[in-house]
Amino acid sequence: MRYNFRDIEKKWETYWQEYPEPTELAHKIGKKYYCLDMFPYPSGDGIHIGHWRAYVLADIYTRIKWLEGYHILHPMGWDAFGLPAENYAIKHGVPPQVSTAKNIANFKRQMKHIAAIWDWSKEINTTDPEYYKWTQWIFLKMFEVGLAYEAEVPINWCPSCLTGLANEEVVQGKCERCGTSVEQKELRQWMLKITEYANKLLEDLDKLNWPEKIKLMQRNWIGRSEGAQIIFKTTDIKTDKSIDLPIYTTRPDTIFGVTFIALSPLHPLVNKIVPEDRKEVVDNYCKLVKATLAFGRVPGDEKEKTGVFSGAYVLNPANDEYIPIYLSAYVLADYGTGMIMGVPAHDERDFEFALKFKLRRTQVIYCPDVKVDSQDNVNKPYMDDGPLVNSGQFNGLDAKTEGAKQIVDYLVKKGVAKCMVQYRMRDWVFSRQRYWGEPIPLVHCKKCGVVPIPEDQLPVELPVIKKYQPTGTGESPLATVYDWVNTSCPKCGGQAKRETNTMPQWAGSSWYFLRYPNPHLSDKPWDMKDMNYWLPVDLYIGGIEHAILHLLYARFYVKFLYDQGYLPFDEPFMRLFNQGMVLKYSEKSGQVEKMSKSKSNVVSPDKIVDTYGADVLRMYVMFMGPPELDCEWQDNGLEGIRRFIDKLWNYLTNAQNLVPKTAVEEAEVTKRVNRFVYDFQNRLEHMKPNTAISVMMELLNDLLSKDMQISCKSFEKIVVSLSVLAPHIASELLEKVLHKKLRECRWPVWDTVLLEEEKVTIVVQVNGKVRANLVARKGKEQPDIELDARALIGKWLADKEIVKVIFVQDKLINFVIE
Incomplete structure (x- = not known):
């Protein structure tokens, strides 16, 4: 019988919307866990398969900590200012305020299917004046100490986006956003003196649990x-x-x-x-x-x-x-x-x-x-x-x-x-000659020079204008909004003009992780109690493309705020994981490439959810391969996951596969489920969800082939393990069979005594002579045993040709050599 994903997924998504999962369970252990996804640009038609891969991965590790009893923070928001959102608005001929709001609504609709335990009460939007008030405040703090300064400098100019770009936004001489060749243009710019922190940014990489590739990229970019x-x-x-x-x-x-x-x-x-x-x-x-x-x-x-x-x-x-x-x-x-x-x-x-x-x-x-x-x-x-x-x-x-x-x-x-x-790194070109960004909170007064807007007058709100397209003149469209530009000097009261350049898209994302613990504060950007409790972020998941952009800028912001006494830590993300891209064959190019509309190789998550269900898609994007590597999308892979879910559903909902209440589960079954829990969690611990799914498939094959009956305790261990991968079906199984909610369960633990009982001693021979004894897990296959045995008896095999290997499972392995 096929699992009815449509009704069940709709049921649980409605339930979770009405009764969100709590951030801390009854069996709390008094520890926190802050897992963060890189929040998206709401600048396209919706989330893509790459988003799913990253978000499901983050959700798996959040759910594990949640079930272990940690107090979790897993928020979500929108990186909505900047070039991606503005270019989308220009392309579709609508104001960015309208297109951004529409895109966010669509993104949220799609993200509901992922069923991640995001805390939507913490949602932030970088275009919200109550948020960017504090983005402006941070800039003013940098201005106060001379880290923000104005200069006439030759900058990278994108003739397509019609704005200046930071060096980090130029890849092989081309604009990182649109791919147009970049020119040099001398313009008045606001700069951030990131070079002041070059040595700290370099030296402190050693204390981060980040991929070596990312750390090397940052070291090379800083270039000491x-x-x-x-x-x-x-x-x-x-x-x-x-x-x-x-x-x-x-x-x-x-x-x-x-x-x-x-x-x-x-x-x-x-x-x-x-x-x-x-x-x-x-x-x-x-x-x-x-x-x-x-x-x-x-x-x-x-x-x-x-x-x-x-x-x-x-x-x-x-x-x-x-x-x-x-x-x-x-x-x-x-x-x-x-x-x-x-x-x-x-x-x-x-x-x-x-x-x-x-x-x-x-x-x-x-x-x-x-x-x-x-x-x-x-x-x-x-x-x-x-x-x-x-x-x-x-x-x-x-x-x-x-x-x-x-x-x-x-x-x-x-x-x-x-x-x-x-240092190779140069100061950060911070201003943009575009409309859709945070206004820089400064005025130019002929008498007083550059004057900061007082903090009690923040935010300087972005005015709504009709002509928001870039001018290409070296000035922002805001320069023509005379009612907004012409103002009074906060210092002398005389005539002054507002700064018309805006901040880059990186301004809001360089500190957003600090706002999440309490995003509704109105009198300060964050509470120091929250900073001491929640920060730094325990696990940060996102793409490698941000290595020398967002990840470097966020570290710079945090180090500055730490030095000024506003934060109790000097690094934002203690552990970083970069997921690989999802690739697909393109008939246009005849190659396996990154998904894009121009190559006609885009896969729509909405269609897959409608055809196969969200849990199938969640599991497939994890099963495709090691999550840190790029992987190729294969449509037939979805069928394989669907068949597995159908088999698992049929086995677990069949009452004959459950041990009667009056009986006891067989020892062999208890050991097999215990082994599964150990192997499954071991693979997840090493960031290998793809092989964790294989472990679950192997368990189901054993349960079916050996007609095993499982107890309610084993049932719960299997289903709670499944819940981090496929929360809809797991929630339904728990309710249907055990009459429990997932929030009432704990993350399974394995029995080390049972694992020890599984071990056997295997005799290792060379030409029939005993050369060693190998202690191994019962049922371990020949390739693994052979590898372990070779390590033990290497000196007898050195420079010898192995003619044959005789293997008797759990008892003997004999290497026949000439």
């Missing part, structure tokens, strides 16, 4: 390096005064091999050093670079190097030689000091540049494999260590160790160098 800043001197062509060119290098040991200096074409010193006779050619090159620039790079960075001689020279402080200054696009304006010392003999890019412009390639680290011609030019670059040569008094020293140290000491004493730590 140790080196020296060395001063090269040139002349200002207008004043004839000396100009310092400070260059940061991690290889001070190669300074005697510097044969040119290269500046970014965007460097502000260019106009000061280029003589009149080189001005036209240099200007033309700089215009070319600016026209083709994408994320600080041009095509020449990847293949052929481009550049132009500036006409100026600089003095090498190590050997007092004059060397030429070039401008080249492979030098990034926003990295280091925007200039590099060219060492062609020991850097691959410098070598390519020197070849093209016929510059000297002087060897200063010896390598026998490198050939040097009659002009002392090397035939290839050498980047490893070795003894210094052509380096004056430092010849013979090991380059990267003692050589580097003594050269830096020498230059420091000359007053032309200092040791320095540098």
